[in-house]
Amino acid sequence: MLIDRQARIIEKKSWGNYYLFRIESPEIAGRAEPGQFLMIKVSNHLPPLLRRPISLHNAENGAVEIFFQVAGTGTRLLAEKEVGSTMDLLGPLGRGFTVEQKLKGQEVFCVGGGRGIAPLYFLARKLKKTGAKPVVFYGGRTKEDLPLTNKLKELGLEVMVSTDDGSAGFSGLVTALVGETLATRSPAFLYACGPEAMMENLAQLCQRKNLPAEFSLESIMGCGFGACFGCVRKIKRNGQPSYLKICQEGPVFGLEEIVWQEKENG
Amino acid sequence: MVDLSVDLGFLKLKSPVLAASGTFGYGLEFKPFYDLNALGGFVIKGLYFSPREGNKPPRLVETPCGLINSIGLQGVGVEKFCQEILPQLAQLDTAIIVNVCGEDEDEYARVAEYLNHYEGISAFELNISCPNVREGGRCPAQNPEATYRTVKKVKEVSSVPLITKLSPNVTDIVSVALAAQEAGSQAISLINTILAMAIDIENRRPRLNNIFGGLSGPAIKPVAVRMVFQVARAVSVPVIGMGGIFSAEDALEFIMAGASAVQVGTANFVDPDVCLKIINDLKNWAEQHGVEKISNLVGCVKI
Structure with a gap:
């Protein structure tokens, strides 16, 4: 730092x-x-x-x-x-995504909603270097919300896009596209970044499918390095849920750690 | 060679610049950015006896040149602080001041008594802006009598010098300052944050879950300078000024208003090494203005 x-x-x-x-x-x-x-x-x-x-x-x-x-x-x-x-x-x-060596040779899903795609490009590159096979899901309201589609494809990845209005790719929410894809494929891990509702929905999917996952959370931040205690959120880490700093303990948290209903006022 | 040192009587500081409580974590958060020994000292985040969860988020909202926070004094409590954090601060050669909190007068005293047993604490800064659970959430800082009782109670048990930190949310700050001095406080620090509120007009709700929060940052500086000026003229103990200091020029305003030392708060969030910059800029300013000793400027404002 x-x-x-x-x-x-x-x-x-x-x-x-x-x-x-x-x-x-x-x-x-x-x-x-x-x-x-x-x-x-x-x-x-x-x-x-x-x-x-x-x-x-x-x-x-x-x-x-x-x-x-x-x-x-x-x-x-x-x-x-x-x-x-x-x-x-x-x-x-902050603490980034966990990329374990055991993902080598395995298919992994990276799901980005809107600007939430930002860290997933960097992640997909690292996953690829590790020998994992990342599949990127990129969702937006309309095709104008998906400017990075080509950049992602240029990494030589499988990219699936979705738009709420059907102007590009799958017509509907990216979570529905992921849900449909999970019916036929069994990734080893899922990473996600995007709107809260999208991630919460994905978390439920992952729980049902017993799919390990990590999510990148967002918050208003005062300092970004742990001094102000302004960006906390209820997280279960080592026992009972408590307010942990998203900037320092996150922004990436595991599926089992996040208490979704604690998010308030957007 | 400019002499930046400050003698508060009970404590000698290398420089007049301290980092303020609640904006400097437990000090450790800033170690990656610079050598903390350059500081006059720093004030540890407010410490209650037991660990505290703090308020429900959202806890922060930015306003023009200001920041409203309602952290709610989330903290580790005295035991974890003394076992895990204080030993890591022990090697530092700078003043470590602990901001002492309490839900009632007894808790302030219990925190002080507990900390008495540990080496390495230069002073306590009594945070009398904590809501008192037995008095309907009113804090001791809101009246001179409660301030006197709280300071007196801690003074009786404390083995380190006592600084009392005042709240600006009062009718007559001078009377509160005098009560703290009368009860044995060896210095006065001010100002704490100004009670504030912001509303999200789209969803017609307060921006903070707690509804109210404390405003800090450059927006409050002129209020703070005025209060430091008033208090410094009234008390005989040293005054430590704070409220929106972002630069050496800001610090000098407080010093000229009567502050022997200053605390830098919100600026630490924006530039983690801002205290270092302020210290260097103070030195340069003094050199350029032929000031040999920075403490010669204390209270020099001409009226």
Whole structure:
């Protein structure tokens, strides 16, 4: 975990209100693991006061990538940054996805809803390197919500897309697509990141199928490194559920650890 | 060579910059970022006798230049703190101040008595903004009598010096400061957060599960400077100022208003090494302005 105040943006892409930045930051890139995140200062001026937590979309060749959707003031300011300017990054933070050697040769499902696809690209790359066979499920409301489809395919992966309105791929929720696929295939593990309802639904599926899984959770964060105690959520780890910090103990948690009904007010 | 050291009478600090309670965890969270020995000291997150779960989330909401929190003093309790955390802080050569909490006067005293048995604590900072469960949730900080009783009770059992941290959510902060001093508090720190609320207009609900929270950050700095100024003129013990300090310039305002030392809070979340930067910038400012000793500036504001 370190601070890079002069991380240079070397590439920027956008699709509607989705943005992808490639940022030079050799030390952070060298340490980054899939599922970890960055706390990014979106402006050199106040407000906004706090950094914004953004998950790592990739880390390769001395650069990190972030993929995000404009959702409020912070991400809007972030989206205004241009190639050549610098960003102030804190990271890599948190505990990422677990990729066990025993997944080698096994099929694993990676399920991303909307911007939740961001960390799964990085994860799928690592899974592939481990020798696992990742299948990526990518769901959105409409085809405009799936800008990374080709990028994922370029990794040489099986990619299944779904849209709520049927404008691309499977017509319906990504959870329904996963459910249908599970009828004929038996993956060894499932990883997911996306809206709370999607993940809760997947968790129920996994429980029924006895499929081990990990989920990347989201929260408002004050600091990102465990100091403020602002991002807690009820988690069962070593006994009774208690408030654990998503930034430090997560953001990735196991299927059996998450208490879904505790999430409140979105 | 600028002399940054501060003598509070009961405690000598290397520099006037301390990290504030509730924004610095147990100190360990900041070890990856810089050598904590550069600090004047830091104040441990508020400690009750028993572990506390804290409030239901959402616990944070950002407002213009501010942060409202309702963490609810989630914490490990004295036993785990003394067994597992304090030993890891023992090698540090900086002031370690423990923020002491209680649900009633007895609990404050029990926390202090328990901590008395352990080495390595430079002072207690009494957090009198804790809701008192026996008095309908009113905190001792809300009136001079309750402040006096609480400080007195801890003073009687404490073997380390006592700082009392005041709440700004009062009618007359000077009377509370004087009561703390009268009861034996050797310093006054202020201000704690300002009681606040934010509403999500789309779903017509409070942003925080707890409805209210404490506002911190640059938004509260002018209120804090005013209160530090008022209290510093009224008491004879040293004052430690805080409230929205993000830079050396902010720290200097507090010092000129009468603070012998300052605490940096919310800024630690944004820049984990901000205290280090503030210390260096203070040194540079003093050099440029021909100030040999930073404590010469305490209360120098011309009225």
